[in-house]
Amino acid sequence: MRSCSDTYYCTVVVDTVEDKIVGAATLLMERKFIRGLAKRARLENVVVRSKYRGKQLGKSVVEIVSNLGKALGAYKMTLDCKDAMIPFYQTLGYSREPGAGNMMSIRFPTAPAINSEAKL
Template identity: 45%
Template structure:
């Protein structure tokens, strides 16, 4: 198991201390009952993505979000290493069910370095997913909240995400809002 408790920090995509030291007084949402990064729920453990999560169902979890395709262990590890080699850029947070040793929730924050805004950076929240049997336990909320606070703490001047119409209400609880006159445009090169 990829475990911070076991001290295998090298396995983590980023330093777990960053996650556990976040200031949740900045949260814009409420929890009932209380959940937190250190205590996301009974039998659950929140931590950075680890290299060994390939064996803990991470790809199968992502397939509940979108098409994933056949990804071999080598491809996964190569991508993990590529992300790891870009410090302060990729923050993938997961929630693990300790009993089953499966990753049951995940969210990504990507930091883009900019020249504008006095060489500031912006955050993009991506790939929020909670496994269907674990939904409705505030885990999605906790994942997004965590990434929002993290992006603010890193010093991003803004954070954004793309979502379908039916998700707008869900995301608005984190202070995210549609901006008038702004459009999201996209051109797809491949249907994979």
């Protein structure tokens, strides 16, 4: 990951009393050729240990990672999730992508991408 320092961002929540990682998520930044190399963020590997669920840790981790994607200039952030998790992500502003299964996204206001008028 060191060689891709501007691509992967791991966020962890640590219980300092028990010295354990209790939650985590990964942000993956990628460039989209068809959008003039604009940045798209991807939320992956969101997890909270069962003992710590119900304490808003998942919500906090997703909000932190989403804000990071926005701050890094992404035009949108996407994720894939299980059916049961759709309502959770909807409460955080994500919506389902039509025709894309359980892919969800949130769009961020950004400046137009460089060379966004490029034709293939």
